Amino acid sequence: MNQLKENFLIDPDSIFLNHGSYGACPRPVFQEYQRWQRLLEEQPVHFFTDTVYHALKESREALGEFVGCDEDELLFFQNPTTAISNILYNLELNNNDEILMTDHEYGALIRAWGEMGKRTGANIVQQNIPLGLTYEEDFVDNFWKGVTKNTKVIFISHITSPTALVFPLKKIIQRAKDKGILTIVDGAHVPGQIDLNIQELDCDFYTGALHKWLCAPKGTSYLFVKREHHGWMRPLIYSWGKQGADPGPTEFLQDFQWQGTRDMSAFLTIPKAIEFFYETIHPLRLECRQITLEAFTKFQDVIGTDPISTGIGWLGQMVSHPLPNDIHNDIKSILLDEYKIEIPIFEWKDQKLIRISIQVYNDRKDVESLMIALESIK
Numbered sequence: 001m002n003q004l005k006e007n008f009l010i011d012p013d014s015i016f017l018n019h020g021s022y023g024a025c026p027r028p029v030f031q032e033y034q035r036w037q038r039l040l041e042e043q044p045v046h047f048f049t050d051t052v053y054h055a056l057k058e059s060r061e062a063l064g065e066f067v068g069c070d071e072d073e074l075l076f077f078q079n080p081t082t083a084i085s086n087i088l089y090n091l092e093l094n095n096n097d098e099i100l101m102t103d104h105e106y107g108a109l110i111r112a113w114g115e116m117g118k119r120t121g122a123n124i125v126q127q128n129i130p131l132g133l134t135y136e137e138d139f140v141d142n143f144w145k146g147v148t149k150n151t152k153v154i155f156i157s158h159i160t161s162p163t164a165l166v167f168p169l170k171k172i173i174q175r176a177k178d179k180g181i182l183t184i185v186d187g188a189h190v191p192g193q194i195d196l197n198i199q200e201l202d203c204d205f206y207t208g209a210l211h212k213w214l215c216a217p218k219g220t221s222y223l224f225v226k227r228e229h230h231g232w233m234r235p236l237i238y239s240w241g242k243q244g245a246d247p248g249p250t251e252f253l254q255d256f257q258w259q260g261t262r263d264m265s266a267f268l269t270i271p272k273a274i275e276f277f278y279e280t281i282h283p284l285r286l287e288c289r290q291i292t293l294e295a296f297t298k299f300q301d302v303i304g305t306d307p308i309s310t311g312i313g314w315l316g317q318m319v320s321h322p323l324p325n326d327i328h329n330d331i332k333s334i335l336l337d338e339y340k341i342e343i344p345i346f347e348w349k350d351q352k353l354i355r356i357s358i359q360v361y362n363d364r365k366d367v368e369s370l371m372i373a374l375e376s377i378k
């Protein structure tokens with residue numbers, strides 16, 4: 001077993017190849033989480049009227065440095081769904097508007113946009129991004145074919161969920177800016193998996209999950225809101241705002257931060273999670289990528305189906321690969337029950353995809369065990 005697995009709380013007996021879904025929290029970060037929770041319970045009043053605001057600021061500062069933006073452009077949310085929903089309800093959409101996304105977006109958020117479409121009459125367009133991705137230019141051109149004079153918003157993943165592809169977004173965001181189209185990036189899988197500089201990317205909104213590849217405790221995500229939009233973004237939940245104890249620095253932050261009494265301890269662990277990341281994860285990230293690329297090739301050898309991209313340049317620490325149509329229906333539970341392998345299988349556009357994640361607690365033996373299992377199941 002990879003010795004680093006002992007640093008995490010996941011079951012040492014399982015072959016855990018699904019970091020992508022919910023992440024896994026390392027012991028030191030989890031201890032920090034519990035330390036904040038104890039501090040809260042020891043003196044709840046002082047904690048909620050004073051301590052928490054200073055600690056939140058430190059967390060925002062550390063996160064701002066990590067993702068490349070100012071601390072007062074960041075709002076903490078429990079997950080990307082609530083972060084994106086907060087934008088959705090602020091957009092004044094009507095039946096002339098179009099929302100453009102790819103056909104690789106996360107299902108729950110397609111649903112959220114779809115509901116907003118039903119309410120407002122706005123048209124939700126899922127642009128086809130054909131598989132077998134090769135050149136960045138083709139990807140950008142294919143996506144841009146979906147833009148019309150009515151496109152009001154582009155909503156796009158930075159790393160996709162079912163297909164695990166790293167989408168090159170820079171040019172799309174530049175073109176959108178030239179046309180006055182708002183850009184909302186779903187970077188749920190990005191912080192910790194690939195480098196990120198939001199200011200360089202220059203999008204309007206960017207959400208990321210911190211419990212996935214940054215390995216923070218569950219329920220830690222953020223929303224970046226470009227400063228020029230602070231004037232019209234309102235919280236879904238109004239509470240005390242500037243009349244409360246939050247010292248600021250801005251009314252925008254005060255409006256979003258206090259949403260009634262809740263446990264914000266997980267948000268306060270971000271400096272520790274970043275420290276753990278630089279000490280333990282970052283030095284091994286290239287090795288994890290290398291193992292991911294090896295898995296990309298092995299999937300082709302063992303399963304025999306075509307890959308969905310050319311690999312390098314499109315992958316971080318995850319790869320999705322198509323399973324044959326006649327694969328055993330219970331493949332997920334067979335892998336789990338008989339081989340103790342935790343790995344997701346997605347139904348995506350009439351095909352099944354198996355998605356492997358490689359984190360520092362994995363090693364080549366884990367990939368080998370998966371390939372042996374797949375060989376015997378197919």
Ligand SMILES: Cc1ncc(COP(=O)(O)O)c(C=O)c1O
Nearest residue numbers: 079080081106157160161186188
């Ligand atoms: C690409 C992507 N976006 C958004 C989400 C939403 O996460 P949640 O359900 O925690 O809000 C996920 C979750 O895995 C995801 O993979």
